[in-house]
Amino acid sequence: MNMNKNLKKAGLKATLPRLRVMELFLNEAGTHFTAEDVYKRFLTEGDEIGLATIYRVLTQFEHAGLLQRHHFETGKAVFELNEGNHHDHLVCIECGKVEEFLDEGIEKRQKEIAAERGFAVQDHALYIYVDCLRENCPNRAAKLSHTKPL
Amino acid sequence: MNMNKNLKKAGLKATLPRLRVMELFLNEAGTHFTAEDVYKRFLTEGDEIGLATIYRVLTQFEHAGLLQRHHFETGKAVFELNEGNHHDHLVCIECGKVEEFLDEGIEKRQKEIAAERGFAVQDHALYIYVDCLRENCPNRAAKLSHTKPL
DNA sequence: AAACCATTTAATAATCATTATAAATTAATT
DNA sequence: AATTAATTTATAATGATTATTAAATGGTTT
Numbered sequence: 001m002n003m004n005k006n007l008k009k010a011g012l013k014a015t016l017p018r019l020r021v022m023e024l025f026l027n028e029a030g031t032h033f034t035a036e037d038v039y040k041r042f043l044t045e046g047d048e049i050g051l052a053t054i055y056r057v058l059t060q061f062e063h064a065g066l067l068q069r070h071h072f073e074t075g076k077a078v079f080e081l082n083e084g085n086h087h088d089h090l091v092c093i094e095c096g097k098v099e100e101f102l103d104e105g106i107e108k109r110q111k112e113i114a115a116e117r118g119f120a121v122q123d124h125a126l127y128i129y130v131d132c133l134r135e136n137c138p139n140r141a142a143k144l145s146h147t148k149p150l
Numbered sequence: 151m152n153m154n155k156n157l158k159k160a161g162l163k164a165t166l167p168r169l170r171v172m173e174l175f176l177n178e179a180g181t182h183f184t185a186e187d188v189y190k191r192f193l194t195e196g197d198e199i200g201l202a203t204i205y206r207v208l209t210q211f212e213h214a215g216l217l218q219r220h221h222f223e224t225g226k227a228v229f230e231l232n233e234g235n236h237h238d239h240l241v242c243i244e245c246g247k248v249e250e251f252l253d254e255g256i257e258k259r260q261k262e263i264a265a266e267r268g269f270a271v272q273d274h275a276l277y278i279y280v281d282c283l284r285e286n287c288p289n290r291a292a293k294l295s296h297t298k299p300l
Numbered sequence: 301a302a303a304c305c306a307t308t309t310a311a312t313a314a315t316c317a318t319t320a321t322a323a324a325t326t327a328a329t330t
Numbered sequence: 331a332a333t334t335a336a337t338t339t340a341t342a343a344t345g346a347t348t349a350t351t352a353a354a355t356g357g358t359t360t
Contacts, residue, residue, distance in 0.1 A: 101267075129274060
């Protein structure tokens with residue numbers, strides 16, 4: 001199957017933790033998970049996979065290009081399936097909801113800006129922090145970003 | 151003097167640690183410091199100001215609008231003087247050098263993107279990670295970003 | 301399929317950045 | 331100068347993540 005092939009290509013053995021992680025990200029493409037999200041998810045499903053293992057697997061998958069890591073202002077890293085399509089993020093500071101977008105104009109302008117200054121772009125991160133204005137936020141209580149002022 | 155006034159307005163007493171921190175950022179406007187940078191700087195100057203105090207003061211200054219906090223992909227927060235001029239950052243992944251820029255087109259487009267989706271922009275962070283291509287990087291050894299793939 | 305061996309996991313402990321706590325000190329006010 | 335609340339110091343605690351090491355497992359070979 002697809003999963004095994006991905007792992008093989010990355011030179012990684014098909015172990016239970018890795019299959020579970022891969023499966024989760026494939027099944028829920030587009031979702032952003034922290035290491036702990038993944039850990040807890042498995043716990044509730046009956047799989048006791050150590051948190052350190054989760055971290056290791058996520059990092060390996062990132063290096064293998066299977067996942068992407070992002071650092072929002074929440075203090076913890078989030079991972080999502082790497083579907084090859086670069087995009088930026090809108091992050092709701094009230095509920096943590098994440099939406100993706102891509103704007104060619106912005107992409108192009110970034111390259112120009114770096115080039116104007118003699119730099120070679122390696123990567124970029126654009127996070128727009130918003131208020132989604134939903135009164136019924138599932139986790140309006142568990143706010144993000146206690147450090148960043150608005 | 152200027153410094154005392156700033157602190158007063160923020161409802162903060164003019165203590166030695168706060169004056170030293172303020173002074174440092176004023177004297178080196180445009181520079182980005184981590185809490186530890188500040189801590190070490192004072193040490194070499196003979197002032198033993200606790201790291202926890204530095205953290206507290208930096209956070210207070212941030213809340214008072216005197217400093218701005220940024221999270222690059224280095225894992226630690228950096229602070230710079232808030233001169234009122236919003237700007238984004240080009241960060242060299244080889245040497246840590248930071249350059250600032252502002253592009254009205256990008257700013258405008260961001261607002262549009264959020265608005266199109268019914269969100270209210272609270273803040274944003276745009277970091278372009280580049281290679282400054284300087285062979286003589288002062289700290290080409292002490293690289294940044296071991297986590298983020300290029 | 302049993303044996304082999306390198307890889308991987310699990311269970312910790314360690315680390316790094318940052319925040320909280322509680323006792324001692326100090327700035328602003330009386 | 332005395333009072334009091336704010337602040338610093340020193341230290342412990344926390345939260346996210348990484349390192350360590352012995353035990354277990356996957357893939358391969360016989």
